[in-house]
Amino acid sequence: MRKEFRKLVTIDEANKIIESFDIQPGITEIKIEDSPGRVLAEDVVSEVDVPPFNRASMDGYAVHAADTYEAREDNPIRLKSVVSIPAGINPEIHVGRGEAAEIATGAVMPAGADAVVMVEYTRSDKDLLIFRPVSINENVMHAGSDIMVGERVLKKGTALSTREIGVLAATGRRAVKVYGLDVGIISTGNELEEPGSKLNEGKIYDINSFSVASAVKECGGNPIRYGIVRDDETEIKNVLKKAAERCDIILTSGSTSAGSGDVMYRIIEENGTVLAHGIDIKPGKPAVIGKVFGKPVFGLPGYPTSSLTIFNEFVAPLIRKITGEKEEKTHINAKMAVRVRSEGRSQLLPVGVIRGRVYPVEKGSGAITTLAEADGFIEIPSEVEMVEAGETVSVTLFGEVDIPDLLFVGSHCLGLDTLIDVASLKMRVINVGSSGGLSAIRNGTADIAGVHLLDESGEYNIPFLERFGIRDAVLVKGYLREQGLIVRKDSKISRFEDIIGARIINRNTGSGTRVLTDIKLREIALQRGISFEGLTENIDGYHTEAKTHSAIASAVKLGKADVGVGIRTVAELNGLDFIKIADEEYDFVIPPGLLESSGIKRFMEALRSQEFSEKLPPGLRTYERTGEIIRMPYSEIRK
Amino acid sequence: MRKEFRKLVTIDEANKIIESFDIQPGITEIKIEDSPGRVLAEDVVSEVDVPPFNRASMDGYAVHAADTYEAREDNPIRLKSVVSIPAGINPEIHVGRGEAAEIATGAVMPAGADAVVMVEYTRSDKDLLIFRPVSINENVMHAGSDIMVGERVLKKGTALSTREIGVLAATGRRAVKVYGLDVGIISTGNELEEPGSKLNEGKIYDINSFSVASAVKECGGNPIRYGIVRDDETEIKNVLKKAAERCDIILTSGSTSAGSGDVMYRIIEENGTVLAHGIDIKPGKPAVIGKVFGKPVFGLPGYPTSSLTIFNEFVAPLIRKITGEKEEKTHINAKMAVRVRSEGRSQLLPVGVIRGRVYPVEKGSGAITTLAEADGFIEIPSEVEMVEAGETVSVTLFGEVDIPDLLFVGSHCLGLDTLIDVASLKMRVINVGSSGGLSAIRNGTADIAGVHLLDESGEYNIPFLERFGIRDAVLVKGYLREQGLIVRKDSKISRFEDIIGARIINRNTGSGTRVLTDIKLREIALQRGISFEGLTENIDGYHTEAKTHSAIASAVKLGKADVGVGIRTVAELNGLDFIKIADEEYDFVIPPGLLESSGIKRFMEALRSQEFSEKLPPGLRTYERTGEIIRMPYSEIRK
Missing domain, CATH: 3.40.980.10 (MoaB/Mog-like domain)
Structure with missing residues (x-):
């Protein structure tokens, strides 16, 4: 070896x-408008006074405060209005005693004047009437009183964002040194x-x-x-x-x-x-x-x-x-939703985090969907044998991930995409088939499972809750969907039996469609008096598994397979023919504690809405049971 | 009016x-590498299978699984090694029964073979020895088993970041439609x-x-x-x-x-x-x-x-x-640190948020420093008369602000910048003078105040704690700093009395330097037998207030004033002359509950460190009392 x-x-x-x-790190100089998110590589010291001059902080009249001390509401004083000073110019005038200069907010205070009377407390006739006294410096902002020349306004190492950019602009900086x-x-x-x-x-x-x-x-x-x-x-x-x-x-x-x-x-x-x-x-x-x-x-x-x-x-x-980039956004503490057994060596385990609960994301080696479904990872040291459900763990996030509101695990259906759109929910959808959905409910990881599992008795879904040992979830009746064979328009396949001898693309083990396919195949094997394995051995592609209906349709469309089992919706979307074999009941399983949560409420509202019913793609339809809630014990209901 | x-x-x-x-919103197509932070304007449907072929997921040998069923550690089976398949090529061979093809992780499975034996369980002599059996599909990842053609991999409206960009690349997308x-x-x-x-x-x-x-x-x-x-x-x-x-x-x-x-x-x-x-x-x-x-x-x-x-x-x-940009980052709930009285009309009040406590930031109208010191704002409806201290308020942040660890309020000192650098603290520094710092400690807004207030008895700081009604804070002895007159090299000013008749730049009311200046001026007024007001009326610039020592030095340097009172440090940094008038005790006041917090601990360690002592700029020095903690009742200590 x-x-x-x-x-x-x-x-x-x-x-x-x-x-x-x-x-x-290198240091580069960039324009301030490009600097958000960067980190300052210099102390920024103001080279200007802010404001750069004594400025009026109100619209009004620049006066000698001493001239106004006697002004009263019922006994205004009169000043001679001499000139008007707009913002942006240097007023080369001197306001003498007994005079007033109209002045705009932000304008330079004229020499002589030491206060501004707000325009609201004045009236103009031939003179200017002042109705309230002002004190020295009132409504005047002194040069440098906000920031003075020589003041350090931003410290090296500061992360730059909106307000820092405002400060940089205020001090006249157009470019700034940042770490690169x-x-x-x-x-x-x-x-x-x-x-x-x-x-x-x-x-x-x-x-x-x-x-x-x-x-x-x-x-x-x-x-x-x-x-x-x-x-x-x-x-x-x-x-x-x-x-x-x-x-x-x-x-x-x-x-x-x-x-x-x-x-x-x-x-x-x-x-x-x-x-x-x-x-x-x-x-x-x-x-x-x-x-x-x-x-x-x-x-x-x-x-x-x-x-x-x-x-x-x-x-x-x-x-x-x-x-100097912040770290706080990339670590969160949350509780394990399930028990995780260690592999006996240290590992960084990819996990999803939804509603504060952490669950492992374990796909095949190298699967990109692991990345799509994981929000980060947890460290399990080699000496830890087990991380228990409920234990608080520290999750290192894969950067600034956008964590969804709800976790759906189960069978893939285009109707679900419609439902998510109508409910405006941010939902992570993990397509692992109906059985995977039920397992996730039992383990406490999923918020919603989507299932369509046919029992040999002819009943959908409910028998499987018990079979999976689920005792405390509710079943919400969803919608009906037409399942059947998906074939190309030129196909000679016209009924289910024809798939024997054809090149098929199968659905993944555990999916409701696979269960349906296998039930049908078992019937044929029984009729023909051969074993199930004997039958499937002769079906080319029986072991080629696709995870979604769309993938089935694609494989057929591209000629990789001649037939697959899937829903009418995707057949039609792909311009393929469809041979109906069943009307399936696609239902949802939800932990009862979540029924009153805002996310599930929106989900239920959307499910029962007219809009959802109308937007459902062809091949899917709501019916009188849509939105019905079936609670435990299921067996009683079944009687 | x-x-x-x-x-x-x-x-x-x-x-x-x-x-x-x-x-x-408009929709623009951009390269995926430019897409982080943007929002998808299209459903992304995979146009390829991932992986695109059946691939080996381990380094080893591609075999017929059935050939290995009898393999045992002590009884290996022998296969004929026919060829080696690296990753990246299409192996145009067929592996027959009894044959094995060496294969690299990620390489295409050759026709015929249906499993991979890991290299660890093989040995080569003239043949290939296999020590463990494999089952069909073992160590093989099927085409499309991760993502299949036709699968929707990303939903319109998804915020794009690292992992989504990985998914886009995986499905071969180089450009993507985003909202603009x-x-x-x-x-x-x-x-x-x-x-x-x-x-x-x-x-x-x-x-x-x-x-x-x-x-x-x-x-x-x-x-x-x-x-x-x-x-x-x-x-x-x-x-x-x-x-x-x-x-x-x-x-x-x-x-x-x-x-x-x-x-x-x-x-x-x-x-x-x-x-x-x-x-x-x-x-x-x-x-x-x-x-x-x-x-x-x-x-x-x-x-x-x-x-x-x-x-x-x-x-x-x-x-x-x-x-479709997320909002969650821009709103936080926190508790008011002080009572805020409403203005009688609805208002959006700028506030700072540090350690979960909210305090109003109220500077002059239009001050850019309001922006620099505020993290966001709270809404006070017109019908609310008072927001009480301790009340939970919702703060709308000014974007993704970087909130510091500690809030320093008080007197500006360059030694503080050194201390912050040595302690590696993210500290917001609000320069409002020593009195402002003590008020902030009393109000419960500041985490640290920096003070240097001289009592007429000649004692620094401690008398002022009582005067400000502070009963439960500790005083931490800081360092000594030389205060004096800052003048240009060519100045004729040589002693404190010379400032009368000179053009001065004064420090802000409430600052320790201002207190020192006024004590000195009162002594002069007393000597001359005139009132304090009478004396200051004749000092040109007595009412021009600068907030920092640096600002004083700048004003003198630029000739806006002839003299100001400040510390030796800034005089020397600005190439100005310095005439010492006092050795000040610059101390810190800290709420006792914070002494054990990690931030204050780091602050205290830095204060007592050799590094701080060595890095202090000229004119500042630590001494035997540096780092000493004085607890209440202060009066007893003073005895």
Whole structure:
């Protein structure tokens, strides 16, 4: 057996290595309008007085305060109105005793005058009548009384946003020095293609250089993408060298696994120092930390979620420290919704967080949907065997994620998209089929499950609540949908039996559609006197599983399969033919404690609304039971 | 008396007008790397399968699973190793029974093979030895099993950040449609100059077009600055017309007060409709809402804080609604630290928020420092007479403000800047002099006050705690600083008495330096047998108040004054001469409940540190009492 003999570093060791990096961020001067979100690299000292002159802070008349002391509502004093001073000019006049100059808010106080009488307390006839006294300096703002020349108005290290930009403008600054940490980003791998280009055979789109660049930006860094580099030592070396000339930190992804493509490690070793080859926390094993061509370099794992996880755990704190970017938004405490068993080694587990509850997001290795469904990750140290439901955990978020209101887990349906749109809900939809939805309700992770499971008795959904051991949820009747065969217009398939011998695309195990398909297939096997396995062995594509109706339709449309089972809606949307085999009851299962929550209330209102009924796509329809709530014990209801 | 007869609209009426605006945001297509923070204007449906082919999810050997069923650790099976498949190519081979193809993670599964044996469970000699069985599909990720063609991966209205950008890249999207709301921004006023240009007489820098543009951006809008426009009807009209052609919303500021420059109202009336002329909530009186050249227009007040307040109250929610930008970050609930008396009319009161406590920020009308020190504002309806200390209020933040850890109120000192730097604290520093600091401690708003108040007995600070009615704070001895006269090198002034008859720049009332100055002046008045007022009347500039030592030095340096009282530090920093008159004790007052807080602990550590002592600028020095804590009752200590 081939074995690896590699000494992984611990998290603490990795962090010590990272702390030892002495990175000085570059400083760039930018226009203040481009500065929101950046961090000041200089103390800003005002070079002007604000205001720059003694100014009137009210519309009115500039006077000698002493002239007004006797003014009364019923006994106004008279002054000679000499001139009018608008804002923006330098009034080269002197207001003498007994005189007044009309003055606008913000205008320069004329020499002589030491107060402003508000216009409301004056009246003009041939003279100016003043009805109230003012004291010296009243309604006058002195030069520099707001900010004086020489005052430090903003401190180095300040994060700039709206109000700081206002302060900068006020002191006459149009450009400002900010920190700029250039972070080079390189994706390696022969299999990578640039998004937007055609995908050749055997290739996949490069994700990491885009997602990591966005993450770098959120941390206050300036990402510089060097694009995709083939798995070629010379090519990678050249790009690393180029990046090292300009950048303060270099991030690569891919080419770090222990397999045939493990070139990154060797290049770093030959052109610098490898400080860590693998971190002893899942998914850190493929990570590399080192210096190459004099600059710190991090080799991130190739899988997108792993790459972002290792970035957020080890690189993001470093970049934030250097750029002074705030951290508070990226960590939250919340309670585990389910018990999680440790894998026996330290791990960073991707999790979703909805309504303060944390649940693990575990998809296949390298699945991009893990990233789409996870809000962040939690650390489970190797010595922890179990994280219990209800335990408070600290979640490191994948940047500034927009966390939805409700978590839907279950069967995919286009009607659900309509419902979400009508209810204006932010809902995370996880398509794992009806059984997955019921499991999630039982585990306490889902807020709503969407199910359409047919019992062999002919009853939908209710029998399965009991079968899944769900005792305290309500079933909300949803809508009906036509299930059937989806085929191309030129297909010879006309009835369910015809799928035997055809190339099919199947739905995923646990989905209601799969249950329906298998019930129908069992009937045929029974009729033909053969085993179910014997029958399905002869169906080409029986084990090719698609997760959604749309995916079924696509496969048929593109000729990857000749037939699949799905709903009329997607058949019609894709210009395909549809052969109805059943009218399904698509229902929702909801924990009873949530029925009074605002989110579920909006959901229920939308479900029962005329608008939803009208907007439902063809093949789906509401009926008299739509919105009906069935409570436990279900068995009684069934009688 | 001149009076205004104008019907202000209520907040509700203003909001109804704004709700009636039917604004459709534009849609623009941008590269995904530029999309963080934008909102999707399309449903994103995957046009590719992810992965696009059946791929190996481990490094190992692609085999027929059935060939491995008998494999055991102590009894490996032998397969013929036929070829090696790297990632990124299309393997045009067929793996037959009894054969194995070496395969890299991410590579395309060859025809024939239906599983991958991990490399760890194999060994090569002339054949390939397999030590563990695999089942069908093991370590294989099926085409489309992550995302299938036709699947909606992102919903219209989704806010884009790191993970969404990863999903977009994964499905091959390089560009994406996002909402783009163009918001035109115009500053009007003859007195305005562009920051960065020279400030002519009577002019001030334009602040609003920069701060409002930044605020628009934070709401998800696309600000378009039309710069500064003179108070000229034709000019303003032309710019409004130009802005209306391109923009979805127009924001102006200035030219809306009731005085001579009130042209905006007339222009809107002549070229559209004025829907509201003044909103009945302070500072909304100068605001105008209407339509001009077919587009919604908001005339914001000219003062920067007022302008941002009205923007955040009325315009920001509109822009956020249209752009789908999240609101949660801009509102927080917190407790009032002090009682606030209403002004008898509705008002939006600027407030600071530190450690969850809200305190009003009230500077002079139009002060830019209000903006610098306020984090947001609270609404006080007209029917509320008083907001009590401890009451929970909802604060609308001025965008994504960076709220500091601690609030310092008191006397300005450069030593404090050093202390903040050594302690690495984010501290808001409000320079209102020593008395202001003590008031803030008494009111419960400040976390630290910095004081240097000399009692006529010759004792510093402690007598003033009692005088201010502070019974439960501790006094922390700070450092010594040399106070004296700051004069130019060529000055004839050589002792304190010389300031009589000179042009001076004074410190603000309530500052310790002012107290020191007045004590010295009283001594002189006493010696000369004249009244204090009689003496100060003859000091040119006695009533010109600067808030900081730096400002004093600047005024002297620039020749605006001949002498001021301040610390040696700033005299030396400005190349000025210094004539010492006292060694002051600069101390800190801290509520005792905070002594154990992490912020104050860091503050105390820094104060007592060698580093602080060494970094203190010239003229300031620590001494044996530095860091000493004096607790109540103060009177006992004084004995």
